[in-house]
Amino acid sequence: MDQWSLTGLGMGTVFIALIGLALVVSLFPVFFRKPEKKRVDPAPLPELNSRSAPAVSSAVGPELVAVIAAAVAASSGMAPGSFCIASVAPAQSGGGFNTPVWGHVDRLSRPANHR
Amino acid sequence: MDQWSLTGLGMGTVFIALIGLALVVSLFPVFFRKPEKKRVDPAPLPELNSRSAPAVSSAVGPELVAVIAAAVAASSGMAPGSFCIASVAPAQSGGGFNTPVWGHVDRLSRPANHR
Amino acid sequence: MDQWSLTGLGMGTVFIALIGLALVVSLFPVFFRKPEKKRVDPAPLPELNSRSAPAVSSAVGPELVAVIAAAVAASSGMAPGSFCIASVAPAQSGGGFNTPVWGHVDRLSRPANHR
Amino acid sequence: MWESINSFLLSTGFMNLTGGQLLMLAVSCVLLYLGIFRKYEPLLLVPIAFGMLLTNLPLSGITDGPIGNQPGGLVYYLYQGVKLGIYPPLIFLGVGAMTDFGPLIANPKSLLLGAAAQFGIFIPFVIATYIGFDLRAAASIGIIGGADGPTAIFLTSRLKPELLGPIAIAAYSYMALVPIIQPPIMRALTTKKERAVDMGGIRQVSKTEKVVFPILVTILCGLLLPAAVPLIGALMLGNLFRETGVTDRLSDTAQHALINILTIFLGVSVGSTASAERFLNPETLKIIALGLFAFASGTAMGVIFGKIMYWVTGGKVNPLIGSAGVSAVPMAARVSQVVCQKENPGNYLLMHAMGPNVAGVIGSAIAAGVLLSVLG
Amino acid sequence: MWESINSFLLSTGFMNLTGGQLLMLAVSCVLLYLGIFRKYEPLLLVPIAFGMLLTNLPLSGITDGPIGNQPGGLVYYLYQGVKLGIYPPLIFLGVGAMTDFGPLIANPKSLLLGAAAQFGIFIPFVIATYIGFDLRAAASIGIIGGADGPTAIFLTSRLKPELLGPIAIAAYSYMALVPIIQPPIMRALTTKKERAVDMGGIRQVSKTEKVVFPILVTILCGLLLPAAVPLIGALMLGNLFRETGVTDRLSDTAQHALINILTIFLGVSVGSTASAERFLNPETLKIIALGLFAFASGTAMGVIFGKIMYWVTGGKVNPLIGSAGVSAVPMAARVSQVVCQKENPGNYLLMHAMGPNVAGVIGSAIAAGVLLSVLG
Amino acid sequence: MWESINSFLLSTGFMNLTGGQLLMLAVSCVLLYLGIFRKYEPLLLVPIAFGMLLTNLPLSGITDGPIGNQPGGLVYYLYQGVKLGIYPPLIFLGVGAMTDFGPLIANPKSLLLGAAAQFGIFIPFVIATYIGFDLRAAASIGIIGGADGPTAIFLTSRLKPELLGPIAIAAYSYMALVPIIQPPIMRALTTKKERAVDMGGIRQVSKTEKVVFPILVTILCGLLLPAAVPLIGALMLGNLFRETGVTDRLSDTAQHALINILTIFLGVSVGSTASAERFLNPETLKIIALGLFAFASGTAMGVIFGKIMYWVTGGKVNPLIGSAGVSAVPMAARVSQVVCQKENPGNYLLMHAMGPNVAGVIGSAIAAGVLLSVLG
Ligand code: NA
């Protein structure tokens, strides 16, 4: 490929890519309308002794399984219902514990140290 | 080894190890009785101009040599006294300087900068 | 080389090197006389909206080119003027922007986040 | 020129994307969603899912090895730290520097519960061998029940590296789901009275005990099970840095810069093993299912041993702390606390549950050592 | 003994210093001066210049490879991360974690200006081919116009590693000189009225948009141009760490410990390629000259496209934001702001210029991908 | 099954522990005790002692190299950075970033004292050759007298890696013991009047001088002694990062994340060379003894040169600053201060002693360079 074709290809690709991105990004306001008022506090830590904060919706459990099952089914041509895991019972209590493990170890262990 | 023997071996080892640990740890209160009141301040830095803090006991010097000499002697069958280093004189002044070198460089060099 | 020559060579080199350094360093006060009053603030950031701070002298541009050109010329025996770039016009406005790129990205992007 | 443009077009990913890869891009977006918005262990799931995404962009070559003079792809090099077993122990160094073994030292009985929960490794292991997995694959699946990411990745990278993707995803996902998976099992196996047991305060542990503990664990476990030395040794060295009081610099770096750098490298390169060919097959579903079963059985066995200790001690041990033995530090301990407080709101069980919780980390490292020494 | 002292003396650097090396020591001191006292991108120029200095001390062997049992020199090992293409993407991870794409998302038209400025890569590329450079060298020279250090080093290390020294020095020096190179060109190409256009405020961008953006860019660019995946993927992963709100640990490490460590290693080892034999030849001067031309042409094409947008939108776009498309984040955007405020002191153009500015980073990574996939 | 349990039992460490290994476990526990509770250079001794402990747990394989497809052990990989000479210079980068050469620049005569103390390397070197060590071993033993961990490890790893364990332990232990080893020697060699000399204040050093100094040292030492470039160059680059005022990011990372990570890796892998077979022999005792002698003779020669300077300057130089030339920064300088204040409590000698102290670091790096270039 000579220098001119390469230039054409290069600038062509750059423009196609960035115009494509521009088009997609310009649709963002349609899909993600309301800007949130403030950034969500990273990993809000529930009060250890409180009973509040059932932040995780009760439907959270089966999502992962459902998605991967659907993906495998779609890919392998299995009937989607032929392999079934339905037993991740939506815990009524739940608990909003889903925060990064190491961060927590850290925070948890400190009070233990200072007792 | 089949899956059942491996399971037996695995759970067996886990239990032996952790029960063994539990036994040893349950003897801790016998050996290390009094919990210290507060955690010792990491690397307490003596006042540069003060004369206090002879924190290092005068017997500190020969320990390393003694231990390694004993180990070598025990291992090689030498008579323990046949090789002797007794000259690490217990300095009367001493000085509590035994703190991490790099941390100190850091702390020391700052006042020098700001003079 | 036997142990004694090596010792002579070693201590000789150490002394030559450190005496040489001592001589050179003892000339420092001749070359770099006045100690500055205070350490220069690292990468002073001009007020974004101000017009002040033309900190970069107008001669700054061609320095790099001049030096490398001279080096190449000296090394390759070219006449120094035979290859010439004189077009780095000394911008009157200029602007004191020469600060580390990443540091800036950081500082700049924060206000954008919090708008 | 047109033909070169044509050949260029044929070399784009759009022209080479398989259906499987498209599906995997979707799966990684869902995992990113779960990690970011549902906060499923985001520190690991975000890099893992992003690694999956990258590896399923066709022709990028980022996982290719070097060919002749041509260097390999970025992820190929990052992956070496997984393949050679370097990242997981060094991550354990940071985990050790973050872990307080005080509650365990205060209450050594905890160690028994940490042992019991390791049935959550071996029960699914046995089942996996019966549904068609070979021993090495079954062991890698069982280790999901250890509820310990670095241990699972360390063992799987040695025994069955082609399963790294689904196993790591299952391990971290279920760790995030511990507050949903465990409570029903815990309630089903215990009575109201058992769940309400108040275990009182825990004794204060001296600095000397905390310093001696990691050294002792390393020596005892290392002598019993040489294959566990990389994991246990690194965990305990990190903990020693934490407890000496004179190595705070090292402890700090182990639990921040070092663990974070390696977590990024580990996550991306583990995720990159989940290419469409490898990931999209019924085995993956079985792994996901067995992984759930692993967490459930570990929880159950922990609680059952807790009940045994309840009986043996005449009601002094709350069996709910048994479920914390699965590790998943510190979530499993918090679940014990929450379930307990449902019955007895003033009961502060957390510190008692932290004992089995950290014991579970040691327990599953030992289990991994056994599997590695026999099958590795 | 005298003969061994003699042979030792003959092995000192003083006895083996060539004129070229002496010259190079002087050049590296000047670069250190520019970096330290004139603040030309000191974070890169100081390590690069120091690497130049070290490599031109004769007989030190720090860039030699291993021979038999004898290990190689320090810089030989550090250089492997450049040679294998590992450092630049990981540095981009940190750059991504430092970059706010908000202004770009708020104003997607910016992307066009970021594309236009990439002519600054291809115009000097074409010229270089006509003044005697082969395609691979010409591409490496052109990429200077991308105004992006890691991209330039990544591409050059794959296409023409022997030019790394002058290309990296040119790229970082001209980035530092952006406030001097750009304004005359910007004023020459625009009218007073155009320069005074007030573009108003920019819309607020939600967290969701900021999270979706890096994922989307990775997928779209990765599918269009597989060769750009290492750079774009790493940049976007870093940005994702920044924006999720739940991976702050990783973002923090990517933009501090990791990027700083790799910057030191990269700088020293890139500088070490500038030995006297390689650096002191007329090619280097041509590269320096073409590099300046690259920055100038990128600036000019960005402004010209800005004028086109000014006309198309009926005067709503200030053409001065076009010059920011060359990257050199964030200096080029600040230059737009300053030049604009000369005409209209109350006009706060910075955020509008940040859009093309960060778009230019994506644009030059894509351009590098094209060059790499065709010539690599 | 019984036979497999039996074979498993036979594979535990308990069944394979030799007496020597048991002894070494005890020795490493004592070293841990000294590091943690007596604060002997804990940042290095704790990792070194833990590495010793790990390497003496039988059958763990953590120091084994790869065999066929089987990867090597963790410490095998960590050790590569020692073997290839990568860690010590990079640790020196951090040491340089922590070191203030101001007192040395203010008082260039200090450099002479830093040179004199290097007799502490060569006197034990000569003695070692006469008591049966070969030249390479003797040089590695002598370098203990440099009182500089990274230099000692760098040289020994190139000349006599099998002695790394005892040499590193001796070097760091005696550094910690400097406040006990030096004062009697200092008092024995000086009069009351000499010890009381007040040297006044030191002049203020400008930023320019501090920036020029590391560049100059690199060029001069590098030209004189190419083999010292890795150590001196890295030390001076780190110091340059510290002093420029525009590379604080790099200086900060060099003296925290980078040096801490490498200290852990270096310590554990150096400690791991101290296996029972290698460590438990009379040579080790001789090394420990010669190491003590090295510190003592370096101290003595430094003080003697201090006395010479006292005479030459007509009593303006306090000979006690000579002992600080052994390095062991900053403890040796503090010892000078304390011994001096015994005689003259108001005398603030510390800054004067810091000059020879940091000069000693340069001096022993040069001595190591000579030994390396002749014997390496
Ligand atoms: Na576990």
Ligand code: NA
């Ligand atoms: Na660009």
Ligand code: NA
């Ligand atoms: Na020294």
